[in-house]
Amino acid sequence: MKKKMVLPILAAASLVFSPFAGHIASAESTDKTLEGTNGREIVIHKPDDISSAKIDELVNHIKKGIEEDRAGNQKLSLNKNVSESVYDNAIYDYTIIAEDYVYKYEEAPDKAPELTIEKPDVKYLTEVQNDRINTLAYNIGDGIGGRQNIVKSGSYLSTLLRLPLDSQVVEETAAYNYSGFTSGNYEADMGLVYDSSVGVGSAQKGWKPTMVVKRNGVGKAAKLVAGYADVQGANAYLSNSDVNLYVWYNDGGKVRMKINGTAICTNQSCSRQNNTPLISIMETNDSLGINSVDSWKLLSTVVSTGDRGRNKATYSSIKVDGAPVPSSAFSAPLTDYANIARDGNNNVTITVTGK
Structure with missing residues (x-):
């Protein structure tokens, strides 16, 4: 008999943090010219209450x-299937x-670097956090998938x-x-969300x-420390x-994620569609x-109100x-309308089947 998995709050929280109020569309000047690591001047989009000193601190970091x-310098044991050269x-x-x-920064080969600072709609986030996230967290009918701890x-x-x-x-x-971890009262969900309207012309x-x-976040009202998905x-x-x-x-105290792979466009606005290496780094400010x-975790999930949907991750x-995880470290898999297979090399394949 399959083991029921606890649906992580990632599904709801990521959706919550996608809409932003106060997106800054025009460039604002600072007291001095700032350059990216490629030597080009950074275009800065910011609200009025962000100081030049804060901008300097962000850019330097x-x-x-x-x-x-x-x-x-982090001397990671890289997975060589994806080139980082x-x-x-x-x-x-x-x-x-x-x-x-x-705070979003992009440095792309074909344009000037950009720093964009956005403020979330706090009222919207609070309302949705209270009314929607907890519902998704506690009712397995709102999501299906598999989790390997x-x-x-x-x-x-x-x-x-x-x-x-x-x-x-x-x-x-x-x-x-996605992956992530559980640590006491903290739960971190870190990975990728599917989007069916990207690229030129969406x-x-x-x-x-x-x-x-x-x-x-589990068994109690969740306090979102940080979340973003766009x-x-x-x-x-x-x-x-x-x-x-x-x-x-804990990377210098912060929760941090890095993803390296191939993107469909040459920059985030997708002004030109061409397969391009993309390194994404996300971290908490505090x-x-x-x-x-x-425990660490590996998951594949679908948010659904009727146990429908499909997904897959290997x-x-x-x-x-940097050291391979031994077989003894893998807990019994948790599934709901999903299958989890682990082979002799400890490769984990999660297939979400739905009804």
Whole structure:
């Protein structure tokens, strides 16, 4: 008999944080010219209450993060199926998620870097958090999928994620493939959400990064520490492709995610459609001080009110701190209208079948 899985709040929270009020469409000047790591002047879109000092702090932090990533200072044990040797021609999307603002930076090969600061609609978020998220969290009828927990101590988990063919996805409300962790009162959901209206003319399909961190999210009213699901705009990772996914519970105190793969466009506005390497980095603005994880997780889910929908994810080269995860670290899988298969190499395939 299948084990019922607890539906993570990612599905609801990611949808909650997609709409933003106060999006800044025009560039605002600062006290001095700021340049990206490529030497081009940064175009800045910001509300009036963001100071030049804050902009300087953000730009310096993001540039340092990109430069360190390019230099490989984190010495990650990379999944070689996805090349990370093409950084000079890659898009960098760096997103910092705070309770009051989301800071989005993009450095693309064919245009000037952009920093966009957006303020969420707090009233909308509060209403939906109270009325909708808890309903989705506690009623399994609102979602189906499979969850593979991994109990292994370490600072980060990395995996090669094979995204499904478009024909293998019936998203109903939404479809997600993601990792993350559980640590005490914290639950982090970090990965990709399917979008059927990306690319030039919104005529393509693909996968966008999403990250949600919650406190007291299971069995209690969830406090959303951070959440966002629209960093790429019209851009997205290719369906039926491989991406490297890395998740940290404490990277300098912050929860952090990195995804490396191939996007359908050359920038987030999709001014030109062409397969382009894309490195997406998301992190919390605040240090959460999480000291350890209870378990890591790998999931494939569909948000649905009638147990319908399909999805698929294959996780291979699953590592913690660069070392392969042993068979003994995999807990019994949790499924609801889904199947989970693990082979002799500990590759995990989750197939969401629906009714």
